[in-house]
Amino acid sequence: MLTNLVKSNRGSTLIEFAIIAPVLVLMLLGGLEIGHTIYVRSALVGSLQKAARDISLESASSSTQMNAINATVATAVHQIMPSAKVELVAKSYHDYSNAASPAEEYNDADHDGRCDHGEAFVDSNRNGSWDQDGSVSGRGSARDVVLLVATASYSRLGLTSLLAGSPQTVLTAKTLIRNQPNDQQAEPPTGTCP
Template sequence: MIRNHFIRHLRDDQSGATLTEFGLVAPILIMMIMGIFDLAHTQYTTALVNGALQKAGRDLTLETAGSRESTIDGYVISQINNVVPSTATIRLEKLSHFDFEDIGEEEDYDDENLNGVCDNNEVFVDTNRNGQWDADRGEEGIGGARDAVVYTAIVTYPRVFPMYGLAGLPQEVELRATTVLRNQPYDQQDLTVESGNCF
């Protein structure tokens, strides 16, 4: 009888129900809030990287860019460092091309054996003059007058908020921003190319 009374009392007791319900909902709520903060931080960082690249792109088109290239790169890096953890890695890549239509194109070659691969001592046009056939004919650096330049920043950093594992996200965030610019026509464009043989 006492036992039945205790069970009924336990079943009808509502005190602590709110705490129990909050205990069930809290982990999901906290994960959602941290996820929103993480997403907002990533979006803000992406916008900042794009903005820094746009400004740097305008500065790199000038004739004096060659002497100021490290200063311009330093500006981009300092802007990014303002919002990412100190352990972030920042990589800047610049590939110059003769024209916009050359961007992302492979170097031309004579495909004598028709296998779609530059091999077997086939002759290729070494557009970027680096002594080997490349799937992207861009030349490292900002190039010269009238060249089209692809300027890319790759930023990698550990996530700021620790809930990434519960949401199935990778620990590292990698952001990539690119701008394309054309150098001013302050001189004649260098049109020299070389040839080589594929191995």
């Protein structure tokens, strides 16, 4: 009778399924999480691109219009993930080269890599001092280049939040756009470093 028990295959399928099932469930949940994240990111990027086009218009200079544009980005994400926290930050630069290298330009006469000893600099943000980031908060004015950064953060779905890693998903999207040339762009003043 012991030899019959050793040769029996009954129940082996159940044991094999018990070994494979957790792997299959994790793969299924992981696939759903990845698909959902891609979907939320797509909504975030699409709404950010529309927001950038809207911000570049002259009519977007009012705070009421800016709040409406921020709300449209949040609404697009909330339609998919209602609990998401959505933030939209706008910073404006004089031109694309300032957006690529945000430190205010200066003449490094003594070649020490610092703006000091009365060296001249371009005061892009018009605050009277040299800055590592010469941007101005908000959409700026005519012909300025606006960097929009949208961030959406939300708790991961279901059981995937129990897996290793952060329980939060944070998605970030960025875009650059130049404001309409509805007026002449003022040249930034120059200053001297202390």
